[in-house]
Amino acid sequence: MASTEERLRTLVAENLEVDGQPVNVPADLNVSLTDAGVPSMDFVAFAKVIVREFDVPLTPDECADFSTLKDLAAYIDSQAA
């Protein structure tokens, strides 16, 4: 089964765009969605995707507050533990 980080990378690629281009995050996920240029409207949409896919509580603000996507993956794993 794919790891949380791999699933998260796939969800980002499938759901987020900047200027019509997919958001290509680095393999180690050491980047925030803010630094990836994701606008607030997409935070609302993406937080809903995360809640649906991983069944964890997550608001758009919380989604934006993670310093890196790696931290978001760790949060998801901690909720599942």
Next chain:
Amino acid sequence: MFHVDLAPHATHEARALEWLSPEERVRSGRFLHAGSRRRFTLCRAALRAVLCHRLACNGQQLTFGTSSYGKPFAQVDEVPNPISFNVSHSGSHGLIAVAPHGRLGVDIEERISRDDLGHLSDAVLGPSEKREFALLRGNRRTHFFFRMWTLKEALIKALGVGFSQDPAKFEVPLAVRRGAKTGTLRFPSLPRTDWRVDDLGTKDFAAAVAIEASPRRSLMPSE
């Protein structure tokens, strides 16, 4: 209100970068995409120009602090200033709102077609707004959604607490939903404060600005 042209322009971007502080240049360099980097750099340089003019200071004197709610405020020679400002950008357009005091929020969105408007509307619109949205099709549906989004985002940014204020828990005034350019409202969570909201949308983008209608006193931004 100031409109910032964010269309690609290498000379403008290089010049704007020179206006930023060392920390802002680092932040600019962190953006993964050239478009995001350009929007941040040009808007921050424009904001610096506007604030330096209003506050009669130079770029070295102007720095930014952050309130306990994460909202930036201006400092001149490290002294907090009550001037209120807010910035938004989308695609090729940026907006900067400035006022002498009072909580202020602005939002701009290029109207792009997206297939998740239904899901987004569930998260963002109140009950009456959802009923009105459901009756619309095509461009009118897109225009309505982006208009409601920018009005609500401007109000939430003015309130300064992010999406901890659930956008679906308050509604844009009926007259504004029906086309009026200006309206006032009160958040259910803050029943004694009036907020004025103005629709600034054009054929190119949806946009709105919101401001605390009658600030009781000139609060320092860090309060």
